[in-house]
């Protein structure tokens with residue numbers, strides 16, 4: 001069945017103001033699902049001709065993401081000019097996080113981040129997240145124009161508690177997502193590494209577990225579908241960058257037991273994601289200076305659009 005762009009945008013317009021849960025329910029209806037998939041495939045095919053050329057590092061990262069779902073590189077290898085400025089800011093924010101008091105033994109307090117009102121987007125983060133060479137990699141993997149959703153800083157308390165993103169799950173912000181997690185301290189065993197299950201094994205596990213409710217799974221539940229030897233913990237040094245598609249691999253932040261973990265996560269999706277992060281925007285005066293240093297493609301990465 002062929003669906004015209006007009007039909008689709010009429011329908012998406014009508015449903016876009018519905019609450020998430022209802023919308024997700026509607027998306028699962030066979031007709032709507034087929035229409036959305038067709039529009040998505042058409043958009044992917046159309047955009048192929050506009051994909052930027054990659055150098056050998058970019059090609060190898062995208063290939064690893066397609067096969068494995070995750071790859072780890074030292075940040076200096078990305079060769080981005082704004083890395084120093086971004087990392088300096090990230091370490092200073094990590095210092096601020098370290099001063100936020102938390103009470104142990106409360107599940108909701110085991111991951112400490114900034115509240116929505118504490119921080120605006122910072123120029124250092126924005127300039128790094130929008131560097132052309134990085135966007136080239138993200139766009140080639142996502143296959144569509146990219147939306148930069150924002151970043152989140154986290155301090156993961158070493159209390160061994162299993163809650164929230166410390167349990168196995170798959171993200172559903174979009175059909176393809178790129179999360180870039182940068183470790184701000186060395187992460188060894190017991191230090192709460194990012195842990196994932198490679199892509200092909202994840203696909204089989206989704207079928208075995210009938211995982212279509214997008215909830216969190218315990219280690220015992222995961223063991224029923226995937227041998228523990230196939231769980232990959234990203235143990236890596238400070239300044240390591242984990243590039244991962246969290247919509248294609250089961251993953252979690254392993255609960256730290258020995259040492260806390262500080263990290264910053266940048267998130268990218270297509271410009272028509274299923275979920276948009278509610279994150280603080282950059283201050284208007286700062287935006288004026290940042291804007292003059294960005295090209296149109298970089299500015300476009302800050303705006304949502306419809307697929308059709």
Ligand SMILES: O=C(O)CCC(=O)C(=O)O
Nearest residue numbers: 165171193194246252253
């Ligand atoms: O930070 C991590 O190790 C993973 C957290 C997570 O689930 C996510 O960022 O989607």
Ligand SMILES: [Fe+2]
Nearest residue numbers: 165170171246
């Ligand atoms: Fe996640």
